Amino acid sequence: MNEPLVLSATTLPVLTLGAGGAALLRTHARAAGTAAVVASLGMLAGLAAWWAGHDTTGRTAFVAALELPGALTVVLYPRVRRHHAVDFCALVLVLGAGVLGTTYYSRGSFAGSMALALAMTLIAHVWWRFENSDEDDRVAILWIVLALGTAGIVFGHCAFLTTPEATIVVGSVLFAAVGPAMVVGVRRPRLVDVRALIVQVVVLGVVLIVYVAIFVGIVSGLDMLGQPHPSTGVLAVVGAVAATTFHPLLVVLRGVVDEMLFGDRPDPLDAATQVVDRVGGEPVLALRAIREALVLPYASLTVGGVELASSGTPVTSLRRLPLTLGPDTMGEIVVGLRPGDLSLSAGDERVLRIVAPLLAQTLRARELATDLRTSRGQAIAAIEEERRRLRRDLHDGLGPTLSGIAFTADAARNTLRDQPESADELLRGLRADAVSAVGEIRRLVYDMRPPALDELGLVPALRQRAAGVQTSDGRPMRVTIEAPDALPRLSAAVEAAAYRIATEALTNSARHSGSDTATLAIGVDDGRLSLVVRDAGRNGRPWTPGVGISSMRERAAEVGGTLEVSTSHRGALVEAHLPLS
Numbered sequence: 312m313n314e315p316l317v318l319s320a321t322t323l324p325v326l327t328l329g330a331g332g333a334a335l336l337r338t339h340a341r342a343a344g345t346a347a348v349v350a351s352l353g354m355l356a357g358l359a360a361w362w363a364g365h366d367t368t369g370r371t372a373f374v375a376a377l378e379l380p381g382a383l384t385v386v387l388y389p390r391v392r393r394h395h396a397v398d399f400c401a402l403v404l405v406l407g408a409g410v411l412g413t414t415y416y417s418r419g420s421f422a423g424s425m426a427l428a429l430a431m432t433l434i435a436h437v438w439w440r441f442e443n444s445d446e447d448d449r450v451a452i453l454w455i456v457l458a459l460g461t462a463g464i465v466f467g468h469c470a471f472l473t474t475p476e477a478t479i480v481v482g483s484v485l486f487a488a489v490g491p492a493m494v495v496g497v498r499r500p501r502l503v504d505v506r507a508l509i510v511q512v513v514v515l516g517v518v519l520i521v522y523v524a525i526f527v528g529i530v531s532g533l534d535m536l537g538q539p540h541p542s543t544g545v546l547a548v549v550g551a552v553a554a555t556t557f558h559p560l561l562v563v564l565r566g567v568v569d570e571m572l573f574g575d576r577p578d579p580l581d582a583a584t585q586v587v588d589r590v591g592g593e594p595v596l597a598l599r600a601i602r603e604a605l606v607l608p609y610a611s612l613t614v615g616g617v618e619l620a621s622s623g624t625p626v627t628s629l630r631r632l633p634l635t636l637g638p639d640t641m642g643e644i645v646v647g648l649r650p651g652d653l654s655l656s657a658g659d660e661r662v663l664r665i666v667a668p669l670l671a672q673t674l675r676a677r678e679l680a681t682d683l684r685t686s687r688g689q690a691i692a693a694i695e696e697e698r699r700r701l702r703r704d705l706h707d708g709l710g711p712t713l714s715g716i717a718f719t720a721d722a723a724r725n726t727l728r729d730q731p732e733s734a735d736e737l738l739r740g741l742r743a744d745a746v747s748a749v750g751e752i753r754r755l756v757y758d759m760r761p762p763a764l765d766e767l768g769l770v771p772a773l774r775q776r777a778a779g780v781q782t783s784d785g786r787p788m789r790v791t792i793e794a795p796d797a798l799p800r801l802s803a804a805v806e807a808a809a810y811r812i813a814t815e816a817l818t819n820s821a822r823h824s825g826s827d828t829a830t831l832a833i834g835v836d837d838g839r840l841s842l843v844v845r846d847a848g849r850n851g852r853p854w855t856p857g858v859g860i861s862s863m864r865e866r867a868a869e870v871g872g873t874l875e876v877s878t879s880h881r882g883a884l885v886e887a888h889l890p891l892s
Contacts, residue, residue, distance in 0.1 A: 462482060769801065790828075794832075874887045
């Protein structure tokens, strides 16, 4: 045996174990970390003695460090539980087997029996700890199981297939992952889905064992048939025959492991039927239905990167599926993979793609309901604001005028016989107040809805109004109105909003542009009414948003439209787009 190569390779896992133990000293796994550091130092001392030529002493020290503090590292990981009987029994058995195996190391068979007892105790204790620990400790245990199990499986295959030197070198490289795995299990346990990796390693290891067994069995059969040394061609055929079992075994074993962990998987069609029947207006109920039908640990809906609803416990491995409705992406559904899965099965993918449009419709319905509530709130607020304005105008304007008419009428009645001239003067004032009251009523009616809209229609009413617009210095404003011959039927709210926005924009142009020309273009495009008011003002001064612009924006928003205002050296531009209904 090439002892220098073996000793050099063995140094690697010893060093990584010590480094991993040192990294655990500042965590709750400090007991396991301390044991790992002691084991690493003891094994290094044994290797040093071996290098110095003291083979027996070096091997004994190495085995002692491996079977005592090394085994204790596994017992104490990830945290110490001193008061449980099973932990205490495991600790006693590990120490007893380690001491006896080290003491009688020269007796090969007895030392081997103690090593086997030690290994079985560790396996049983790790299994028990996994079944009786919380979720965080379970994940940490799985990390060390992954490292030890992977190294053990590959080491066993190499021992059967290669030379002892190659087996030790490969095993040493793999066992070097034990220390880092311990650190990851404590500090970053959900770095990846460790359960999925374990299932893959176990399944692949069993398939390789079966494959090798089939190959060896066929070669042994050829030997019994008188072919002890088959040719290369025969071996190639045997290898090809054995290889045909690889993929089927991989699939079958994966299904067996899935059934052991999760029970029977649902039929995709039945699962889709269950989900469709239970998907409703509440996203949480829909997600719960998906989880129960597909046996998933987690599901959530996100819109714009923000989680809208979730069900279950988040996991490390996630799968995302966009929820599209026509050309629009309403959000995405995020599902957690089952422990042991690296991806969703084809059946699960089909179920999610079947229910995705329903979830997209659910999100669209929620969005529309939210918009409806917002619009209803805005409408109520606008109505209340209009009521307050009417109450204020009636109380402050028309109310005092009518009160004055009543007082004047009383005064005229009292002076009619004795002072007819004074009564006549009072009656003149009474008539003037009545005319003023009539004008105030007309103004209120006009503010609610211009009568010209009902008498003439939108375009003729705007032409009539534009004819009376004057600039700030009293010149008539020349307004060109471009409109189609006939407009589609407009709702009363949209018609009034269009009239108010257009007249306010023309008034602003007359007051502030410095020009006496303006253009009003009215059109219909893609179900929307467009109003574009453009003037030829060149004073270069930008419009400062005031009451007029704010009023136009509010009127457009009240009916679900938009309004944009801009200025340039060529003049000002007001552009409004209102829904037809």
